[in-house]
Amino acid sequence: MRILFVCLGNICRSPTAEGVLRRRLVDAGLSEVVEVDSCGTGAWHIGKAPDARAQAAASQREVDLSQLRARQLDAEDFARFDYLLAMDDGNLASLEAMRPADCVAHIGLLLDFTGDSGRAVPDPYYGGEQGFDEVFGLVERAADGLIEHLRQRLEHAQ
Numbered sequence: 001m002r003i004l005f006v007c008l009g010n011i012c013r014s015p016t017a018e019g020v021l022r023r024r025l026v027d028a029g030l031s032e033v034v035e036v037d038s039c040g041t042g043a044w045h046i047g048k049a050p051d052a053r054a055q056a057a058a059s060q061r062e063v064d065l066s067q068l069r070a071r072q073l074d075a076e077d078f079a080r081f082d083y084l085l086a087m088d089d090g091n092l093a094s095l096e097a098m099r100p101a102d103c104v105a106h107i108g109l110l111l112d113f114t115g116d117s118g119r120a121v122p123d124p125y126y127g128g129e130q131g132f133d134e135v136f137g138l139v140e141r142a143a144d145g146l147i148e149h150l151r152q153r154l155e156h157a158q
């Protein structure tokens, strides 16, 4: 199972989601069967490490984002991943616009897995550090819902 988190720059929200889910998958014993990656729809930050504020918010909760590097969404991602999960409506619209006709992946909003359908992870880039804490909390809740969903799907596949 392959999961791709998608935001605009791939330096704030989607790397946070990648770091949190990786950590939770290890705790859930699913790290061998679920692969995680993240990307941005924009090209501005390709090759960069996550924003220092995102790294700080994550390291306070013992999640290390320092090794991640930004990359841009690629046409091949639609065939490679089973889930492409956007942080907000803008990212979702970009995914829908690039989606190939034969794509069978689940494309939706990450926060749909919290039960709060249609909600967005707000872009923290132009705000203060508090916004990064909010992102982390929202992503943590969604990661729990996503892991539960994946566990059920994996059980039914056996």
Ligand code: 4NP
Pocket (backbone or CB within 6 Å): 007, 008, 009, 010, 011, 012, 013, 014, 040, 044, 123, 124, 125
């Ligand atoms: P992200 O945040 O999409 O969560 O990585 C942003 C990062 C950079 C920019 C916007 C949002 N930017 O405009 O450069």
